[in-house]
Amino acid sequence: MPIALRPRTKPPAERRDELMNAAERLFLARGFEGTTVEEITTGAEVAKGTFYLHFATKGDVLEALRERFVQGLLDAVTAAVAGQPRDDWRGRLAAWARACAIGYLDAASLHHLVFVAVPPPSREGMARNVLVDHLDDLIAAGAHGGAWTIEESGFTAVFLFNALHGVVNQAAAGEPTGDRGSLLRALEAHVFRAVGLRPEAG
Amino acid sequence: MPIALRPRTKPPAERRDELMNAAERLFLARGFEGTTVEEITTGAEVAKGTFYLHFATKGDVLEALRERFVQGLLDAVTAAVAGQPRDDWRGRLAAWARACAIGYLDAASLHHLVFVAVPPPSREGMARNVLVDHLDDLIAAGAHGGAWTIEESGFTAVFLFNALHGVVNQAAAGEPTGDRGSLLRALEAHVFRAVGLRPEAG
Amino acid sequence: MPIALRPRTKPPAERRDELMNAAERLFLARGFEGTTVEEITTGAEVAKGTFYLHFATKGDVLEALRERFVQGLLDAVTAAVAGQPRDDWRGRLAAWARACAIGYLDAASLHHLVFVAVPPPSREGMARNVLVDHLDDLIAAGAHGGAWTIEESGFTAVFLFNALHGVVNQAAAGEPTGDRGSLLRALEAHVFRAVGLRPEAG
Amino acid sequence: MPIALRPRTKPPAERRDELMNAAERLFLARGFEGTTVEEITTGAEVAKGTFYLHFATKGDVLEALRERFVQGLLDAVTAAVAGQPRDDWRGRLAAWARACAIGYLDAASLHHLVFVAVPPPSREGMARNVLVDHLDDLIAAGAHGGAWTIEESGFTAVFLFNALHGVVNQAAAGEPTGDRGSLLRALEAHVFRAVGLRPEAG
DNA sequence: AATGAATGAGCGTTCATTCAT
DNA sequence: CATGAATGAACGCTCATTCAT
Structure with missing residues (x-):
């Protein structure tokens, strides 16, 4: 039973950018394979599933x-x-x-x-x-x-x-x-x- | 009753070389992350565990x-x-x-x-x-x-x-x-x- | 500025029926587990959330x-x-x-x-x-x-x-x-x- | 760093049977979709990965x-x-x-x-x-x-x-x-x- | 030296459900 | 009524590594 503690909507482009920024930082620091999707979403301060609202796969970022x-x-x-x-x-x-x-x-x-x-x-x-x-x-x-x-x-x-x-x-x-x-x-x-x-x- | 079809043991250097050759070929073909230790040992025609007799980790090869x-x-x-x-x-x-x-x-x-x-x-x-x-x-x-x-x-x-x-x-x-x-x-x-x-x- | 191309609201019974019809078709075609709520709402041409206005859970349909x-x-x-x-x-x-x-x-x-x-x-x-x-x-x-x-x-x-x-x-x-x-x-x-x-x- | 606490080998057929028995019991009790691979392996008292030594997918059991x-x-x-x-x-x-x-x-x-x-x-x-x-x-x-x-x-x-x-x-x-x-x-x-x-x- | 069955942490991805708008 | 972005628990599956034999 998922509870949305902070379901704050943002313009898609902004969310997407935040995810990309977090991914860029992490990929640079630990490599592509060395970075998990969860780390990216944590970095962008969104839930894991939100990632897949903007990118179909990890490779897509x-x-x-x-x-x-x-x-x-x-x-x-x-x-x-x-x-x-x-x-x-x-x-x-x-x-x-x-x-x-x-x-x-x-x-x-x-x-x-x-x-x-x-x-x-x-x-x-x-x-x-x-x-x-x-x-x-x-x-x-x-x-x-x-x-x-x-x-x-x-x-x-x-x-x-x-x-x-x-x-x-x-x-x-x-x-x-x-x-x-x-x-x-x-x-x-x-x-x-x-x-x-x-x-x-x- | 196992039958030794081929010599089971080889000089360490030779085994090591065979593993390195198999690894090189596979890494080149599928990348480092895309290659599994098992594929390397299969390529070198040894058992999985043998790999760890010659290298401490996959990164070591x-x-x-x-x-x-x-x-x-x-x-x-x-x-x-x-x-x-x-x-x-x-x-x-x-x-x-x-x-x-x-x-x-x-x-x-x-x-x-x-x-x-x-x-x-x-x-x-x-x-x-x-x-x-x-x-x-x-x-x-x-x-x-x-x-x-x-x-x-x-x-x-x-x-x-x-x-x-x-x-x-x-x-x-x-x-x-x-x-x-x-x-x-x-x-x-x-x-x-x-x-x-x-x-x-x- | 959203434009209401079609009437956004319908009598509850009608919406409910459309959802049931879409669900029936999909369940039959892909099974219960194989059908997502989103597919049902897409099939009924409503938004995802609308589903939960008519049914408490997926099992309810x-x-x-x-x-x-x-x-x-x-x-x-x-x-x-x-x-x-x-x-x-x-x-x-x-x-x-x-x-x-x-x-x-x-x-x-x-x-x-x-x-x-x-x-x-x-x-x-x-x-x-x-x-x-x-x-x-x-x-x-x-x-x-x-x-x-x-x-x-x-x-x-x-x-x-x-x-x-x-x-x-x-x-x-x-x-x-x-x-x-x-x-x-x-x-x-x-x-x-x-x-x-x-x-x-x- | 995986630690094998109880790596007790058994004849493959026996392990396979134990997994099948556990799966049968669970599938019967909770359905196929309602049963997880982990529950099966827990039921058979083996680690999760062991399942995939005997069956390629959950459907295979x-x-x-x-x-x-x-x-x-x-x-x-x-x-x-x-x-x-x-x-x-x-x-x-x-x-x-x-x-x-x-x-x-x-x-x-x-x-x-x-x-x-x-x-x-x-x-x-x-x-x-x-x-x-x-x-x-x-x-x-x-x-x-x-x-x-x-x-x-x-x-x-x-x-x-x-x-x-x-x-x-x-x-x-x-x-x-x-x-x-x-x-x-x-x-x-x-x-x-x-x-x-x-x-x-x- | 060599084996390969066993382990279990970890990962990418899915999706039912919620809720601010 | 209706929307759809957001959530996060859960799952199937992989694979580097270990170790009893």
């Missing part, structure tokens, strides 16, 4: 987390690049690297969780693809605009994306090679080098 | 797999670099990248399993560190020898290691940017660029 | 279904028997068997559901008892009237009732021993024999 | 119970009929009815459970069919041998089987129409009547 992450990062990167003059390829590339690195610095573990530790069912690295595609386009456009010479922009995009992801991850993992500022500077220099620009140039 | 992987890759990379003239830094760097890439191409999923999907308990990327340290030493030595100018060899090592890992992984993931040969050539060119060498030079 | 079934069948049987001359015992018995068989043929699964699959809490076969009692009375009256010789009318009533139920059920279960007409004829013959009448007699 | 019941009853009935002279059709029919009734009197609820309350997945009443078929053969053989005149032995078999089942069930349900002996006598008389024999004859 992860899916939702994935989408939320990708959208946020893509928005940030797009905005940063768009903030640069149309033909300043160097600036656009630097903006991309910087925005992406900052996004990862803020959410490296989350990215790891949703795309690496528990890869999406279909293809590995959907986010990777979305972001890499964006970078690919940028590099190809710069090459077309004469900013640099890159033969296979796809390869370079993958190369740079992973390099960036790695150094950021390393930094986030607590083995810092310096503060955030110097990280971004060093990253920029390496990105420039990778496309054949001289890092020190303005 | 993964640990052992990690160590086996790192040692093998490190040996290969070390040998490849040692095969180059002492002062041919360019050649040594290229050898490093090539050996490491080939090692990953041959065992990308295994690396993913033991270092990414189920990260080691203590610090993230022990293998990364062992291999990155090796690369770090190489870059620092080359800088010291005047082959290139790198201020923070550690950063560059992490940068390159992850870039390499990423492009190799992409290739392994079935979205090839070309065949293995062209992958290695493109990789070499980017590695050279990253340390400031001109790729096209011999 | 079944109870209501039971009563509805018994009443209907008893009415039909009573009417059929009453349609025969007062002293035509043979005719009355045949009418009983025929009406009861037809009632079951039309609702065999429903009977099975409410009296067999989920027997009433208290005594087994309330319907059986109501109908059996009716038959018992009829047989006893016929014996008293000299139509046949039956010592324990109760036993014979139970015997006949179950025999009837069984052959009808078999027919309903899709393993017909003939069409409905021949079923009723064969049944009549067996019923007559069971009370010691010669079947072929007029 | 019921299946096993079904088979055990049918086999036992069929054996008893066959033996009883075989104990009568080959051409004593009256005696064979009486033996059939008596053995079947006794079998049911001893296990009426069990029959109800395994064949009626939770019908087998495929067709309704496998036992019914097996036993009915047996009776069908007997009636047909008797008709062929001139013992009685029955046109549709299948119909009569179903009729008698269900009549028998009903009166026995009624008796078992605690509403006795007399003691076991008089039940069997009354049953015999009705069975004879149903095939057109005069009950009082020797």
